[in-house]
Amino acid sequence: MQRFIDEEWKKELKEKARRNTLFTLLAFILALGIPIGYVVYTQFYSMNHLPKGVQLMSLTSPNQTYTISIYRTPKRGNAKGFSIRGELTTASSGERRNIYWGDKADHPKVEWKDENHVSINDKVLDVRSDTYDWRRE
Incomplete structure (x- = not known):
């Protein structure tokens, strides 16, 4: 019985670590992706930031x-x-x-x-x- 509980506990810890890693990766991608997307949009697609001339x-x-x-x-x-x-x-x-x-x-x-x-x-x-x-x- 104790062995079964230990294996379940280990499985749960692995799943929690996997979720934390996935969440961290997603947060990192969003933290970089949003500012890069904004810069690309304003510099290459938006007509609001054109040079005066x-x-x-x-x-x-x-x-x-x-x-x-x-x-x-x-x-x-x-x-x-x-x-x-x-x-x-x-x-x-x-x-x-x-x-x-x-x-x-x-x-x-x-x-x-x-x-x-x-x-x-x-x-x-x-x-x-x-x-x-x-x-x-």
Whole structure:
């Protein structure tokens, strides 16, 4: 009887050690994975952290509701050329958000199609909901 109890107790200790090891490994992966995932997202996918750049032009929509400002930013690192960032400003609230991030464009072509649609380098965007980011093609 004592031998049976000792074996059960040993089994229970092994299972507890296995659970503790698994929990520690999972905590370690999460502790590293969450910050790394955040950095990767903000640097490579989010349009909220784009470089400011130099303003090239600013165009107001036909009904004066929106203004699109176009900025040119030099590429980072060894890459040559420029990128274009389009920032939309809503007149009523003053809210600003990036709606266009284009690669390999020195001189952008910008034209309002109507009150809610703008064409930037032949990409037509509905300013109420659309965005264009060349990194997602």
